[in-house]
Amino acid sequence: MISSMNWEVVIGLEIHAQLACESKIFSNAPTAYGAEPNTQANIVDLAMPGVLPVLNERAVELAVRFGLAVGAEIGQTSVFARKNYFYPDSPKAYQISQFELPIVGKGEITIEVDGQHKNIGITRAHLEEDAGKSLHEDFHGLTGIDLNRAGTPLLEIVSEPDMRSAAEAIAYAKAIHELVQFLEIGDGNMQEGSFRVDVNVSLRKPGALFGTRTELKNINSFKFIEKALAYEIDRHIEILESGGEIVQETRLYDPDRDETRSMRSKEEANDYRYFPDPDLLPVVVSDEQLAAIKASLPELPGQMRVRFEQDYGLSAYDAQLLTAAAVNARYFEALVAELGAQQAKLAANWMNGELAKALNKAELTLEQSPISGDALAGLLVRIVDNTVSGKLAKQVFEAMWAGEGSADQIIEAKGLKQITDTGAIEKIVDEVLAANAKQVEAYKAGQEKLFGFFVGQVMKLSKGQANPAQVNDLLQQKLKN
């Protein structure tokens, strides 16, 4: 094990978020994922001679939403530039991107690691088009090109080198991921490549100038950020402590072998010959447009957490869990709308408790949950109106999970309705006290902890259906005499 005591890790991230546009950024071909190769590429995407790009205004609007959410200055005039390089999946042999004047300028976002808050600077975010895909299998040694993805709108979000650990890098990546989903500017799907993270890392002695960095690519999960960084930091330390120098280069993370490998060094890097694209006019965002987009911004995760704590009396922990993804927050808000704010705590407990446990166990996301928000609300309503006890509600939940029907159907079918008829409960209480005369004696002689025993016996006899509060009251009364 190599000592890393003397090294400070410096990390910056470049995140490519696919924007939620139905058509491409410079053509009207659709962006849907998973279509047959080359069926979603038109003459513009194929870079036929004579074709011209036309900017998708929606992409601009989504980029501005992001910029406003991270408190960034919006480039009221931003310019598209050509990044020139030859590659078969880049049909024009240049990528239209933004270089000197990006749409989103400096901003920042707050992350939390081990209860500590830290602001991470965002250098810029710019609009650009995605490349196509080279397919190396099934072509008998040849390479196939699929241009469906070519021209897909991307927002590249570049951070300052403000992170000092893998945990901070992951927290930052998650914060951006969460924001992208909350703003509904992208779906953040990492498996489909809609959210891609490149990691820049370097080491230095505390207080020294930045060291030489390497860039890690092909990281398609938060877990891999950690693994790739762990490998790369060890590699840097090993080189630096044996007196070597880091080569500035781009490295590919290989999740199968859990290692990083050199892709190209700085010397091999392209000179991209950026220049303003003469086919596109500068993008001008007017004050009116800016104001309209600002007014349409949804509540952001940070604001939402504060509101949940203040208005619903939730713990910071619960509020954090419920806002970790837009889908969680939407699910929770739907429950609260159904049950009323007084029951927000109940809703949070169920979402973060039973539901989260069941989802984890089944390895499902909330979107894939077999129990919809409406269905869960149907159950919680029955707890609130005392139809079922909290304990029996868990049984109902399990049956709902198994697809046995709605809460009401299951309660009815299994006869789980809580007994609230005082007469009926009193009968059971009397039965229990009569059958346990010895314990009653002992209780009255001062063994007060036997109270729980009586409660248990009553519940057992009622098959868990007796209302616990009423059972308590009746027992208290009867044992006093």
Next chain:
Amino acid sequence: MNMMSLTELNQALQTKQISSVELTEFFLARIAQHDSQLNSFITVTAEQALDVAKAADARIARGDAPNLCGIPMAHKDIFCTDGVLTSCGSKMLVNFTAPYDAHIVSQFKALDMPMLGKTNMDEFAMGSSNESSYFGAVKNPWALDAVPGGSSGGSAAAVAAGLVPFATGSDTGGSIRQPASFCGISGLKPTYGLASRFGMVAYASSLDQAGPMAQSAEDLALTLDVMHSFDYRDSTSLDQPKPNYMAALSQPLAGLRIGVPASYFGDGLDAEVKQVIEAAVAEYEKMGAQCVAVELPNQAHAVAAYYILAPAEASSNLSRFDGVRYGHRCGDPKDLADLYERSRAEGFGIEVQKRIMLGTYALSAGYYDAYYLKAQKVRRLIQQDFLTAFEQCDVIMGPVAPTPAFKLGEKTDDPLSMYLADLYTIPVNLAGLPAMSIPAGLVQGLPVGLHLVGPYFSEAKLLNIAHQFQLHTDWHRQVSPLAQGAAL
């Protein structure tokens, strides 16, 4: 008949003195007879043209034919034409059948104007003599040993030889005006953004502009009316209200202020060409115009700036020709680099390769500021010069080129002298202004064009100024030997 104006042809068609099929057959026969000498067409689309002619005749018979319906025309081979070879004069695209129509092409198609074919041009519009075409040089119909000018040399030669009444061209640094001057026809480069660039193979995107080439200003007015058309597919297309170009032709010129820059008449200008231009300006004075001395102090830097900016854009625009999706691909590439290098080395001619390298260099890290950015500053100064000059005058007049058409091969070994000869036309593209060339005289039997440059969107005024000259003179009626005696 070949020298009839578009208005006359229109009239003849609408009154059924002649059918579109007859007219089309007549011009196809002229092409068959003369183009082996001229080489002005890369592709002749006879069958297709006759099909359209039949459709035009039917439309005329129904009585709902628009203006120009049934009149044959030709497109420079830089415009994509659905289902027809679009080569751009290059070996690179010798196998490229365009899968779509350029905006300009669909505009004319909508009128059922039979397209006789695609005209020859300098490879990717890079050249001023039409000698860089992969399909061989075009000859000047006035003298078969002279160049027709370029890059729209095929269109100019075809119109001047009476092979087609009208053709489209494109102008990046003078490519409509200089061949119009050399071939004795009228040509117009509109304001940048007036005609859509969609479907026009890009050379230098910020300079390229399509325009009409024909026998007279009146013919240009009729066809510009079709080309002036907003197109959302070109982000630099301008949604500019369209004036009545035909109605504007007859405005009197009294009080017209002609800007005459002394620098246009200095060293390097052929003495006889100078006389022709001065005589033309004098003609305007007779018509009631007055001359104003204007200065264009930064014009001297225009050619230098152009040869940074145009190649820079071209180096990027022509990168898509990589042998991967269409166009020329080398045989048996051993790897990706080999595929790129040999496909491009084999597919592009020497002039194109030269400009790609020049542009690549100008955009390289460490040189960008010194070349590209500096050239952009020069461009702004040149534009400013024009704006200042137009505070004092309505039109600027001068020569289109310093000489009449030069001999084939004369400048092949001296590309710099050919580049420098574009000194009058290039500043106009850098500023994005409209300009024309109209026939103004002959020097040793070769035509000489007068250059008219106007403020932004002054096309109607320029056509008016040109038309009034053509009412008072008959230089535009002088026809090349090839066209003589061919009229019905």
